[in-house]
Amino acid sequence: MTKFAAYAASLIAICSFAFAAGCAGRQYSHILRQDDVDMVGSHAAGAATWNPLVDESVAKLLGRCPPAIQAVGFDMSGQVPGQLAGHIGAEGQVGSALAAGPATVCFIGIENKSAEELIDFKDQLYERVDSQINSAETFRCISRRMVDAALLETRLRPDSLFLPENRQIFAAALGRAGTPVDYLLYATITSGTTDRNSSSQRDYVLTLEMVNLNTGDFLKESAKIRKGYSKARTGKWWNYGPFGQADG
Numbered sequence: 465m466t467k468f469a470a471y472a473a474s475l476i477a478i479c480s481f482a483f484a485a486g487c488a489g490r491q492y493s494h495i496l497r498q499d500d501v502d503m504v505g506s507h508a509a510g511a512a513t514w515n516p517l518v519d520e521s522v523a524k525l526l527g528r529c530p531p532a533i534q535a536v537g538f539d540m541s542g543q544v545p546g547q548l549a550g551h552i553g554a555e556g557q558v559g560s561a562l563a564a565g566p567a568t569v570c571f572i573g574i575e576n577k578s579a580e581e582l583i584d585f586k587d588q589l590y591e592r593v594d595s596q597i598n599s600a601e602t603f604r605c606i607s608r609r610m611v612d613a614a615l616l617e618t619r620l621r622p623d624s625l626f627l628p629e630n631r632q633i634f635a636a637a638l639g640r641a642g643t644p645v646d647y648l649l650y651a652t653i654t655s656g657t658t659d660r661n662s663s664s665q666r667d668y669v670l671t672l673e674m675v676n677l678n679t680g681d682f683l684k685e686s687a688k689i690r691k692g693y694s695k696a697r698t699g700k701w702w703n704y705g706p707f708g709q710a711d712g
Contacts, residue, residue, distance in 0.1 A: 502515065504691075506693075507693070508580045509578075509580060509585075509666075509668055509691065510585075513668055513689050513691060514585055514588075514589055514668075514670075515592070516687070516689060517668060517669075517670040517687045517688075517689055518589060518592045518593055518596070518670065518687075519596070520687035521670050521671070521672045521685055521686055521687040522593055522596045522597065522672065523596075524685040524687070525672045525674060525683070525685040526597070526600050526603065528683055528685065529567075529602075529603070529647075529674060529683070566601070566602055566603055566604045567602060567603055567604070567646040567647060568603075568604050568605075568606055568643065568644060568645050568646050568647070569597055569603050569604065569605050569606065569645075569646070569647045569648075569649050569674075570605075570606045570611055570638065570645040570647065570648050570649065570677075571590070571593060571594055571597070571605050571606070571608070571611070571649045571651075572611065572622040572625065572648055572649060572650050573590065573622055573650070573651070574586055574589055574590055574593075574651040574652070574653065575622075575650070575651070575652045575653070576653045577652060577653060577654045577655075578653045578654055578655035578668065579655050579657055579666070580655065582653070589651075590608070590651075593649075593651060593672075594608065597649075606638065606643050606645060607643070610638065610641055610643050611638075613641070614634055614637040614638050614641065615634070617637050618630075618633050618634055618637050620633065620634055622650070625648060625675075626675070626680075628680060631648070631677055631680075635677055645677055646676075646677060647674050647675060647676060647677060648674070648675040648677060649672065649673070649674050649675075650672070650673040650675070651670065651671070651672050651673075652670075652671045652673070653668070653669070653670055653671075654668075654669045654671070655667060655668050655669070656669075660703065662694065662695045663692065663693065663694040663695070663699050663702075663703050664692070664693045664694075665690060665691070665692050665693070665703075666690075666691050666693065667688060667689075667690050667691075668688065668689050668690075668691065669686050669687070669688045670686060670687050671684055671685070671686040672684065672685050672686070692704060
């Protein structure tokens with residue numbers, strides 16, 4: 465009876481181990497509702513970080529850019545009626561409007577200078593920025609495929625477009641394809657990390673830079689999110705509690 469009990473106990477232990485190992489490999493999923501909050505990543509930035517950064521920076525940038533449609537009037541200098549007048553932009557605006565309709569924006573791409581790899585988020589962030597610009601009444605983005613084709617044709621790097629002659633070559637290539645461009649848009653992601661024993665804080669910044677293709681005038685807008693990382697669930701209270709523990 466003792467041998468049988470020992471055998472049974474061993475069999476139960478083996479079955480339990482096999483069941484636990486099988487469960488460990490399982491994964492469950494569910495569809496999120498619109499009002500569900502985004503998951504906060506435990507080791508890197510995720511949707512809860514990137515999506516608000518894009519929403520805030522795009523809204524701030526488009527809010528500062530001048531409208532593409534301006535009222536036409538007469539002046540004492542004999543300007544021809546119907547001609548768009550150049551003007552000294554309001555503080556923080558990019559020169560004058562360049563088009564009689566929605567201004568075309570050439571979104572060059574996203575440069576990642578942060579401490580993290582974007583992996584599959586890079587393309588999603590591009591599409592999110594592109595979609596939000598296209599949803600504005602006074603701006604339209606040029607197709608990414610057209611932008612990539614023009615860069616390939618001209619053999620220019622995105623950062624080389626800051627030179628006036630290169631901008632004109634690039635604009636001419638897009639113009640021949642039937643897509644004239646008014647503004648160039650660059651996006652840059654940076655991060656700064658502060659370590660404290662086993663905890664850390666990382667500041668994520670998304671900067672958008674809009675460049676007037678004709679004049680080279682530009683403006684920047686950015687958004688920042690701070691995120692804390694710790695080894696224990698109590699890390700948030702321990703580092704950012706009511707007694708200001710984070711200051712040392």
